[in-house]
Amino acid sequence: MVNQTMSSLGNSSGLIGNIWLPNKVMALIATILAITITAWVVRFIQYRKSYKEYASGIPCPPFSTLLGTLKSMGDQYAHAPMTAHPHGIMTMIYDKYNLKDMFILDNWPFFRWRQIIICDPNLAAQCTQNHSLPKSVVTGQYVGHITGKRSILLTEGLEWKKNRALFNQGFALAHLTTLMTSLVDEVEIFRDVLGKLADSGEVYPIEEAAAFLTIDIMGHVVLDISLNSQTMKSELVEYFRNSISWTPKIVATNPLVNLNPLGPIMRKYYEWKMDGYLNKVLDTRFAEKEGSATKSKKKPVIDTALDEYILQQEEDNVALGDRGLDQIFKQVSIDQMKTFLFAGHDTTSSTIAYTYHLLGKNPKCLAKARDELDRVFGTDTSRTGDLIKENPSIVNQLPYVFSCIKETLRRYPPADTARHGDDLVLEYEGRQYPTKDFMVMVCVHTIHHREDLFPSPYEFIPERFMPAPDNFQEIPKNAWRPFERGFRDCIGQELALLEMKIVMAMTLREFDIKSDYETWDRKLGRKEPGGILNGTRGMFGDRAYQELIASAKPSDGMPARIERRTHN
Template sequence: MGNQTLLSLENSSGPIGNILLPNKVIMLIVTILAITTAAWVVRFIQYRNSYKEYASGIPCPPFSTLLGTLKSMGDQYAHAPMTAHPHGIMTMIYDKYNLKDMFILDNWPFFRWRQIIICDPHQVTDVGKNLAAQCTQNHSLPKSIVTGQYVGHITGKRSILLTEGLEWKKNRALFNQGFAIAHLTTLMPSLVDEVEIFRDVLGKLADSGEVYPIEEAAAFLTIDIMGHVVLDINLNSQTMKSELVEYFRNSISWTPKIVATNPLVNLNPLGPIMRKYYKWKMDGYINKVLDTRFAEKEGSATKGKKKPVIDTALDEYILQQEEDNVALGDRGLDQTFKQVSIDQMKTFLFAGHDTTSSTIAYTYHLLGKNPKCLAKARDELDRVFGKDTSRTGDMIKENPSIVNQLPYVYSCIKETLRRYPPADTARHGDDLVLEYEGRQYPTKDFMVMVCVHTIHHREDLFPSPYEFIPERFMPAPDNFQEIPKNAWRPFERGPRDCIGQELALLEMKIAMAMTLREFDINSDYETWDRKLGRKEPGGILNGTRGMFGDRAYQELIASAKPSDGMPARIKRRAHN
């Protein structure tokens, strides 16, 4: 058998028990494997070397041909919670390696695309800079497909958060009117009513003495407000279980993990099933609301100033049917229109409640840790509303513009959004070529991330960036500093900025106006950790249970949320 190799298959019988392969075949297989492996190694080395060429001249994290920048990322996660939002990790990298306006990451094979991390907010007129403006303002890169993979099961694929081109442009223009400040003031009574319920909830928590996740209470408030603004319905999630709210929160709980302590967590076979299930439940609920609302309108567009977002969509549809001369008796909602509308409603409900509730929680947290700032905010509220706190809600209803007479409270909110931005923007490179310091950087096949957290914590833009200084945002001459244009960007900038930012700020102002003088609210992680049996209650465990010296770090749970929901102890204040 000189020119053949015998392969024995144990426990086999019959003609396939022993297989004879000629030595030439064996050599051919070995050669193919060797060539394939060698080609892969060559391509791998070329790929890694192309990083060096692309990133030359830009300060970047340490890089190796074998691991790319994975070790640099791993070094930061070794001193941070595994659940931390990636934007905090980017800031840690920026600070540790003394980086500048942008840096490049190559984390393949754990991340499919190289990443351009932009930390520069300057204006388009600045020579050699304007990196954030280049990809979000004067040219808006398309949203990264990672966004859809991560939250698409919550918002739907036709969401303005995910769509591009004419579809996005048409829907954004249509719904802009529903979130204009002039329109939102017509909804002020509903907003105040919900905050009054929230105030009662805080009172009950204070009376119980219980340490409770304040973000969760704020989330029920903000989603009830979104129920009025978007669907014109009472969700009542603050006082009882709401079917739609339960669907939303369960859907969010099944969101894939970008970074996980257990690498198998995203391989759970139930994940895709549960995400589809809750999508189906949410779609079914909003579909019924659409049908009911359309039937109530009897084919006529909404009259009057008060118009929830759902009516904005229905009115446009009705007008289109009128232009097409569709007989009144034949009018109905086609499935395409329904799905597009459902996806927008889900987007507004999700984004509108999720990020606002986190900011409300963080505002309480920061004011609780900075009693002088809290005293200033309370003094301002006393001057504007008087010391009878029971009248605050009625005064806002009677004169909605009164909330614009709170520059210090507003500055506290803006400073909170600087310290804890709720989100960043992730884009996918296209034909755009970034111009920076005399060089060109193509963006094609890169993920481009404008890291708002890092921008907000640059010492040269915001001196003492880790301190809470609301005076930064006070009108001159009472301001701590002059804020560089475009440097504050918690809602992003450009055509794809947050459609609901005016509503979010309005909600926060009302919530602070109606609760800051009623309660002392302080985060209490020590009691919470002890309740859960954790070691070293209240400690950050060398950074693995906190970031930047703060136990209330931002977790990635669909958006940037306070860890453990910000457990807080609430106490009633004695009225003067």
């Protein structure tokens, strides 16, 4: 009995020990969790407090310790399309809260970095012109699958400097005029496309038609080949457009949209297809050159890269028969070509569409542009292309048409610049603001729509940009920046402006082109056709708001009705 009792006690104490041990472990885990959570909460509060200290004295959107500025962002998206480009949202925030030259956003944990939003030309100059902040890694995460990681859009330091200097010559205006015949020929095809659309009576996304034009032009400028995407399907163009369609969404109605497992696979697939296509083009071009640099003044961008490579091999005394293309060189060159093809066609096509849109809504401005074209080219519109080929500089005799293009770029800037802070300290109103560990966004859209910089900012007033004394106002220094400014301004801006002047010269007197969202919405079965639905289908009272699809593009591709003019 005693033994049984002792045995029972032994078993009981073992059972108690077994119960006590897990409880002790659980208590330890609970203590660790409590300490961790407490430390996290303290750190979180300190982090939010540091925002208040940094932003003190700067008008900013409403801020809460729990949500930071997320609610302020959400309030604006509630009255805007979910596909809206973020720069339009920044302008809404700026207007809503009567902000000034810069403001700070803290959207952690949904966005890793705090953001300094620059809304002032002088502050913009500090971080792009006086000192060029490095590009934000966010840019690479967003468009790297389209441009490639070695793109001059994404690289820094000596690599960027070398490639920028190398390719600058391919986009110099003097060189571009040697390609004028190819440019005019492509615009003549575009004019035929518009004619067919006019004859069909179909409402069609004009940005899409313009995109095929601009990528065909880039085919000549970059690769010296005809992509023919305006008249037939182009393999390379299909790869590009499909790659763009798989670009991650920054904001979406469905938060799971970026978790689609096919996304990374499809982006990688189309990157591989584009690289393969351009790899063959490089090999073919290199073989055609037979180891010799181009002697002709007409030199496409691809030859600029190959000639530099050939000259380097000559300096290294590589025998002619041993010369081949190094894989690193090929990848760097391919990434630059993808960058030029993407950036060079995507933003230009949007501006062409928006120029038609604004001129269609402002008939007096359209009449003035047509009168100027009549004075310069004569009333026989069929001769316009030939006159440009004979005298390329004639397009520089169109100050009003050019002002219409510049005003369009002010109203609908194609892009902003996102930089990553470094040792730069911004000087503002007697205070210093370090940029380290911040993302710095120069919001061009907001700068372009400030009443004090551009009076009546939402009106289309081309006279702003006319040469004195015919100008509406003096443009404040550094205020107009659709191509950004400084060391890293857009390498292709001269080409973009040249293209747009040629397009307007050769089409404005041939066609009446007006956006027609009402018919388009009705075709798609949408409610309240043509309406903006309390802002959820438009911005700033404008149905043709800018969407974010790799760049700022007109909503729905700018559906337009095109009619042939019965008189000139």
